[in-house]
Amino acid sequence: MAQKKTSSPSKSKPRPSSGKTEPVAPEATWTEVEQQVLAALGPEAVGQYPADLEPMSQVFEQVPDEAGLLPESYLRFVEALGYRWLNTGKKALAFLPPRWRASASQGMGEPSRQWTEVREEREAGRHVYRFVMFASADLNDVNGFAFGLSAKSGALAVFQVEDSLPLRELGTFETWLGKALEPLRKAVAKPAKQPELGDPLALRQESLGEAAAQARQAGAATLLGAFPRDTRAITLLHRKLGVVPDMVAEFTELKTLTLKGAGLKELPAVLGQLSKLVQLDGSWNTELATLPPELGRLQDLESLNLDHTAVSRLPEELGQLPRLRSLSLKSTRITALPAWLSGLATLEFLDLSQTDVPAGELEAFRQARPDCSLYPRP
Known part of the structure; x- marks a missing residue:
């Protein structure tokens, strides 16, 4: 028994040092x-x-x-x-x-x-x-x-x-x-089957410098490149593209392009080459301030959503869109309505909620286009 007792202290020696x-x-x-x-x-x-x-x-x-x-x-x-x-x-x-x-x-x-x-x-x-x-x-x-x-x-x-x-x-x-x-x-x-990897914050897409600009182009091109060129709808919700690369013009069958919250400051002129585009959503790009006049070439465009952007004026070329039915400008920096807007015969819906367009101009538009649903309502 004495031998068994002498063996027990040796087993307990590590215990005092475990707390240290x-x-x-x-x-x-x-x-x-x-x-x-x-x-x-x-x-x-x-x-x-x-x-x-x-x-x-x-x-x-x-x-x-x-x-x-x-x-x-x-x-x-x-x-x-x-x-x-x-x-x-x-x-x-x-x-x-x-x-x-x-x-x-x-x-x-x-x-x-x-x-x-x-x-x-x-x-x-x-x-x-x-x-x-x-x-x-x-x-x-x-x-x-x-x-x-x-x-x-x-x-x-x-x-x-x-x-x-x-x-x-x-x-x-x-x-x-x-x-x-x-x-x-x-x-x-337990990894996902097809995980979306890469920079989780997309900081390079939102940063200054040539390297960051190249990263934006490369990242956006890689993302778009995953779609077949004959695809009819591309939806990129909150994907922090930073830019829309010119390769978007290769999608000649595209009817719907959703770029909501993509971290864009501008839209490329080549969008005007998407002759079959019906819906374009550029909403929630809070630093998107201007639109390319080439959007006026989109003869099939029916819906244009620019909600929550920094757009303050619309290019006159948009007045040439023959099929535009819906134009959403909620919470933008629009302060005046262009004269050509009331002349868009196909326009059925216009949202100017949370903008600084004067009440008098809104009422004048209602008088000129009673067939168009205008927000905010009187």
Whole structure:
């Protein structure tokens, strides 16, 4: 029995040291998961943003002062690995490079404060930032993760950002990263059959510089190239194309083209070559300000949707469209109706809701075209 008792302490020796195990560095945690994603899905599922990647525009001139808002563990992480991203097709996570970090932070509100008040401060250049957004899987509605001071400990902590507001405290950077990567581990174990991989935030499509422009062209061309050239409908909802490449003219049988929320600033003139196009939807491209006059060549076009764009005037050539039945300009910058608009004999629906077109002009159009449904209603 004595021998059995002497053997038991040797088995228990590791126990006292188990509580002193060195924590795993965030860099090691990320690298482990990245290797799993790479092995399962290939190189299109992992990547890195250049540190100098710059958005096409900033929300406000004042850049957030990040002093004291970026923890040392995070700084060591990006110094070692850069601004990495992972995308399994089901789950994604990306670290924002500095200028994008600033831009996303500008788009955030603050808890318990009216956005109008915060915006006024930022426009005046006197806002003191309390949060810095550093990672995301979806920037469309300003969702992601931000650093800020913990209400409990006063130390830097990670906050969940939902619809532009930092709402829930998630602990330290190290704690957060371990939990944030767990859904990606699970997604790798059960991958989607045809996952959409690549940059989950499409930052290059929204950035300045020649490399970014080339990436936009290449990405859009690759996406369009997947469609047969005789296809009749192409729908690209919120795909962040950034541009519509000239190769779109190759789709000679195209009847419906949906580019809603595609991050476009312009439409190419070659769209005028799509002689069979019936429906064109360019809505929710908030920086789309002008239209090419070549759209007036679309003799079969029946529906044109430009809702929630920055369009402020319509080219006169649109008055040459012989079959246009529906024109939607809701929440655009249109302030006056062109004279030719009431002369579009086929027009049956016109939406000018949430625009600054004077009430007198709207009433004059109603008088001239009582057969056309006009919004807003009187």
